[in-house]
Structures are given as C-alpha cells and as structure tokens.
Amino acid sequence: MRYCIERGALCVGVTNTVGSSISRESHCGVHINAGPEIGVASTKAYTSQYIALLQRLARDVLHKEKSLLIMGRGFQNATCLEGALKIKEVSYMHSEGILAGELKHGPLALVDENMPVILIMTRDSLYPKVRSALEQVTARKGQPIIICNKGDDAINAESKTIRVPQTVDCLQGLLTIIPLQLLSYHLACLAGVDVDFPRNLAKSVTVE
Numbered sequence: 001m002r003y004c005i006e007r008g009a010l011c012v013g014v015t016n017t018v019g020s021s022i023s024r025e026s027h028c029g030v031h032i033n034a035g036p037e038i039g040v041a042s043t044k045a046y047t048s049q050y051i052a053l054l055q056r057l058a059r060d061v062l063h064k065e066k067s068l069l070i071m072g073r074g075f076q077n078a079t080c081l082e083g084a085l086k087i088k089e090v091s092y093m094h095s096e097g098i099l100a101g102e103l104k105h106g107p108l109a110l111v112d113e114n115m116p117v118i119l120i121m122t123r124d125s126l127y128p129k130v131r132s133a134l135e136q137v138t139a140r141k142g143q144p145i146i147i148c149n150k151g152d153d154a155i156n157a158e159s160k161t162i163r164v165p166q167t168v169d170c171l172q173g174l175l176t177i178i179p180l181q182l183l184s185y186h187l188a189c190l191a192g193v194d195v196d197f198p199r200n201l202a203k204s205v206t207v208e
Contacts, residue, residue: 013026068087071117123148
C-alpha cells in the first residue's frame with residue numbers, strides 16, 4: 001500500500017480495527033466492525049468486507065436509479081430472473097431479468113450510459129457468448145456491474161465487479177444469487193422499506 005501511495009495512487013482501506021496501520025495510512029475507507037477475528041482463517045472478516053463493498057455499490061451506484069437490467073445465460077438466466085424479482089419485491093425498483101442471448105431481439109434498445117446493468121459472467125461453457133453480450137452493452141456506452149469468478153483476469157480492471165468463487169456450472173447459481181439478494185436488501189434499506197413486509201404482497205396467495 002505504501003508503494004502505491006508513494007506513486008500517487010488513491011488507497012481505500014476496508015478494515016476491521018480502528019487505528020490499524022491500514023486505516024491510518026489509507027486516504028479513506030470503511031470500518032466493517034466485525035469484531036475480533038480469533039480464527040487464523042479469517043472467515044468473518046472476509047464476509048464482512050464483501051458485504052461492506054456491496055453496501056457501497058448499492059448506495060453509490062444504484063440507490064437513485066429507477067430501473068435495472070440483470071443479464072445472464074444458461075444456468076444464470078434463472079439467477080437473473082430471481083435476482084430481479086427480489087429487487088422489485090423488496091426495494092420497489094423496476095428490475096428485469098434478461099436472457100443475454102436475446103439482447104438483439106429488443107432489450108438492447110434500452111441500453112445506454114444511463115441504464116444500470118448487472119451482467120452475470122461466470123467461467124462456464126457459455127462464457128464466450130456472455131462476453132459477446134458484454135461487448136454489445138459497452139459498445140452502447142453501458143457500464144455494467146459484472147458478477148464474475150475470482151481470478152478471472154480477462155475482465156477489464158476498470159470494470160465494477162463482484163467476484164464469487166467458481167464451482168460446477170449447475171451449482172454456480174447458488175453463489176451468484178447471494179450478491180443480488182444482498183443488493184436487494186441494501187437498496188430496500190436505503191429506500192426506507194421494510195424488507196420483511198413489502199407492500200401489496202403476502203407470504204401465501206389465498207385468492208386468484
């Protein structure tokens with residue numbers, strides 16, 4: 001970090017201890033307040049850092065938006081639909097799950113620099129085709145938030161990314177849905193909405 005600061009980089013610290021070396025020497029940052037991390041593996045601190053970054057993404061990028069497109073292919077199409085449903089249910093933001101392969105059949109007309117897009121692009125058999133969708137979005141001045149796998153160095157370093165572990169294709173959705181669920185929660189909190197009791201909805205449907 002000191003090497004980067006000496007060369008003019010802006011350093012943001014995501015730390016668990018007030019007064020730590022990183023919190024003192026970084027330009028700005030977030031304290032995750034996860035409490036003492038006793039275990040060597042440091043699982044709690046990592047999870048809290050992940051959530052803190054999602055909170056900032058919800059607040060700084062998506063909070064004021066009125067609509068959101070979530071795109072993916074293959075197994076991740078269901079993740080897009082479920083993620084969009086959760087966001088519209090609890091935060092009241094208009095959101096749509098889009099099959100990335102259908103972009104040129106209509107949805108691409110919505111994409112410009114003002115339309116927020118989340119693209120699920122994990123390292124599965126359809127990765128090259130989803131990358132094509134990414135290129136189509138960025139060619140229309142879109143600036144998508146990319147949910148991708150850890151260690152995917154093919155993604156532009158300047159892109160906003162949410163990185164999840166890689167697993168087999170059919171189980172990847174169990175990991176990629178978590179960021180969308182957390183985003184829906186934080187968007188609802190920012191809007192002052194009760195996430196447990198969204199308006200006009202009930203736990204069970206008793207009438208058609």
